Structures are given as C-alpha cells and as structure tokens.
Amino acid sequence: MYSLKRENHTVVSEFVFQGFSSFHEHKLTLFVVFFTLYLLTLAGNVIIVIIISIDHHLHTPMYFFLSMLSTSETVYTLVIVPQMLSSLVSLSQPISLAGCATQMFFFITLAINNCFLLTAMGYDRYVAICNPLRYTVIMNKRLCAQLVGGACSIGLFVAIIQISSVFRMPFCNREVAHYFCDIRPVMKLSCADTTLHDIINFVISSLVIVVPMGLVFISYILIISTILTIASAEGRKKTFATCASHLTVVVIHYGCASIAYLKPKSENTRDQDQLISVTYTVFTPLLNPIVYTLRNKEVKDAFHRAIGKNTLA
Template sequence: MKRENHIVVTEFIFQGFFSFHEHKLTLFVVFLTLYLLTLASNVIIVTIIGIDRHLHTPMYFFLSMLSTSETVYTLVIVPRMLSSLIGLSQPISLAGCATQMFLFITLAINNCFLLTAMGYDRYVAICNPLRYTVIMNRRVCTQLVWGACSIGLLVAIIQISSVFRLPFCDREVAHYFCDIRPVMKLSCADTTLHDIMNFIISSLVIVVPMGLVFISYILIISTILKIASAEGRKKAFATCASHLTVVIVHYGCASIAYLKPKSENMRDQDQLISVTYTVFTPLLNPVVYTLRNKEVKDALHRAIGKKPLA
C-alpha cells in the first residue's frame, strides 16, 4: 500500500548501515582502506599506461579508460558513505540525489560497455591477428569509448527523468547512496510501470554487453583450441585471463543486484551486494591487471628503475 500523506520532500537522508551500527567504526576503517587502495592503484595504472610506450595499445587504452571511469565512480559514492559511518553525513537535496544517481548510472553502464569493447579487442587480437592493427585503429578505439559513454548518458537521462517526476512522501533512503530502487520506494505514487521500465533497461544494459562478451569468448576459445602448440595456447589464454576475471565478477554482481526480484525483507543483503560493486569491484580491476599481467608488471618495474621480469 502506498502512503497517502503527501508532503513536500526537498531533501533525503541516508539510513546507511543502520543494521550494522555496532560495527560502524570497523566498516569505516575497512572501506577507507579499500577506497584509498582503489584510488592509488587506478591512478598508478592510468599513469603507467600513459608514460610507458610499450603499453600504448588498444587493450591498455581501454584499460586506462576503465580505470579512469572506476575512479570517478567511487568518488561519486564512497566519500559520502564514509562520512555517514562516522556521523558526519548531511541530508542530500533532491538535485544532489539526482546528480549522484545520474553519475552513478552513467559510469556503471559505461563500465559495462567498456568491458565489452575490451572483449572485442581480445577477439580481434586472437581471431584476426594479421588485421589487428588495421581493425583496432585509434579512430575505432575512440568511437568505442565514446559509444560506451553515450549509452550511459542516454540511459541515465531516461532513468533520472522517470524517477524524479514521482511525488515523494518520505525522505529516509534505506541505503547509503541514491540508487534507483531505494529512492523509488519513497514515492507516494504507484511505481509499477517505473519498476517494469527499470527492469527492462537494467536487463538490456547488463544482458546485451554480457552476451556480446560471451559470444566473443566462444569464438576466442574456439580459435585457441585450434592452435597446435601448447605454449601458444597457454599464451593466448593468458592474454584473456585478466579481462575474463573482471568480466565474471563485474557482470555477476550487476546481475544479482539489478536482475533479481525486489524484496522488502532483504535490505541488509542488498546493501552487501551494493558494497561489492561500489567498493570491492573497482579495486579488482587494477589488482587483477597488475598481478596477472606481465606487461603491466614489467612497465611498473621500468617506471621505478628496476629490471623487467624475465
């Protein structure tokens, strides 16, 4: 039943991690540590790719764009979340909430399609190696990045226009940032159509890029299995391992968060899922590409004046 008492809501208050009140200090320390590691590691990745000519390839161009997007993505959400854990959080205006939601949606979708572009890059590199430099030229790479960003902007505009036309009769958001579902729950109006539209859009921006990556890897694996030498197969798999790891975690978390049926009794679980894709996943990208990628490790060694790994 929707509430009938209509009031003029001009700001929202985040309830944050209300159920974990006794552990707020511990959560603050853990999240702050992860946040600082995320910022530092993504800045290092972008810097290394920018200054090392060995990494001036389409694959690392996409990686630097993804790291930049992830950095801004965390800046939009995590600082306010941290301030709420130590009691410094202030109410957020409707305009501020709309801005946060707009940036969050834009960057989240941008990341999804950047991972798809990276999957296409790996497909061309392995399945069409002789034409790789022709197909993945600078113009194509730039168009793919702008395409990912444009899709994110378009979807964000549609979503924001839909959500903030609703009348609100409560101002306490049962979350730690302005996500779509928690904000729509505060509406006095029937949100059934909005929920259906939100589910359709979420399905498209998750399932479509995920499906394209899946098709790419079917073709990649098929090509790799035809390579005669075991060493060649191992090297080909190695070039895809980092990207595939990030893809599985990224799309897995997004699917659980936005494609599962909504429930009124799973607030704590929903928050834990949200923490996964707003705090942990942005750190996964640089960690995986640094620890599992020999070229990036060699570039790091060159940057600090050490001999590259053999």
C-alpha cells in the same frame, strides 16, 4: 488523496540516508575497512593510468581501454564512496533532491559506461586472437575512440531516461534505506504507484547488463574456439593468458550487476541489498588494479621500468 500526495511531495525537499544503521556497533570497523579499500582503489587505478600513459610499450588498444576503464572506475568511486564513509561517522546524512539526482545520474552513467568498456575490451581480444593479421587495421585509433565514446553516450542516454522517470514521482518519505541514491531505494519513497517505473527499470537494467555480457561471452566462445586450434599446448596457454585478466574482471563485474539489478526486488532484505551494493561499489572497482597488475606481466614490467627510471633519476 491526490492533493495530499502533492502536498507531501512539496514538503520533501531533501532525503536522509539511513546508511549502515543496522551495523551501529561496527561502524568504526567498517569505516577503517572501507576507507582503506577506497585508498587502495584510487591509488591502484591512478597508477595504472599513469603507467599506461608514460610507457610507450603499453600504447595499444588493449591498454587504452584499460586506462579508460581505470579512469571511469576512479570517478565512479568518487561519486559513491565518500558519501558512504560520511554515513559511517555521522548520525544523519541529508542530501537535496538535486544532489540525489546528480549522484544517481553519475552513478548510472559510469556503471553503464564500465559495462560497455568491458565489451569493447572483449572485442579487442577477439580481433587480436581471431584476426591477428588485420588487428592494427581494424583496431585503429578512430575505432577505439568511437567505442569509448559510444560506451559513454549509452551511459548518458540511459541515465537521462532513468533520472527523468524517477524524479517525476511525488515523494512522501525522506529516509533512504541505503548509503547512496540508488534507483530502487529512492523509488520506494514515492507516494505513487511505481509498477510502470519498476518495469522500465528492469527492462533497461536487463538491456545494459545482458546485451554487453552476451557480446563478451560470444567473443570468448569464438576466442576459445580459435585457441583450441593452436597446435602447441604452450601456444594455447600463452594465448589464453592474454585474456585471463579481462575474463576474470568480466565474470565478477557482470555477476555482481546481475545479482543487484536482475533479481526480484522483494527477494533480499535491506542488509542483503546493502551487502550486494558494497560488493559492486567498493570491492569490484578494486579488482581492476589488482587483477591487471598481479596477473598481467606487461603491466608489471612497465611498472618496474617506471620505478627503475625514477630510482636512476
């Protein structure tokens, strides 16, 4: 039996994505919808990065973290969405084991990086509201760079562990019931017992989702406590408005991640799993430019100033 597994493992040199085969009749519609959302996501995040970089009014820690998040989200979608769009217009989507490992590596790294960047943004809001007199001292350039570097380092470290764990297994099947190389669909192709790998995956997923999410919500408990001590209703409203955009993104981001990776693996069907995946690979990255432009007056003002300068030029 072991030799058979070894033989099957050597035969499988590439995977084939099944993609949205269950929605064959609607592939053209899905392609148009996802392609449109992809272009909006890229354009929105790139515009945010450019606006923050050229407008000196936005050269603050809060918008530094936002620009880093937008950059990460842009690369994140580049890793996943083109493959998904290709699966909608092609009958089969082969990918080598090395290509699959590379896609999974960048996906894990960037997804975890985004989680901890949101935590850094939550800490920034906590310091700004709960300790405003020392804000510029605490949130200096060095600390901001360390927080961003730490978020990326954690993502890289976890990705290396996950990739090493998954791609040591022998694979007997080559058809991935998904549109990209996510951990669970790839692990299902293994000949070996994946119980230990499932436990490792669940523990790591819990840590990289629950820990940053917990830190963010602790920050907001302290923030809300401080806001409630503000005497005027107008002051409370104005202070909370500075956190509303970030809190909206946090709730949706961590909510989708929790549903996708902390639920029992047999709870949903394949179509339900893909629907959840589409939510956090297509719709969630679009939230960043939408929420931070529609709900953020400073970003909108900076955008108008940039357009005004270009018009006058």
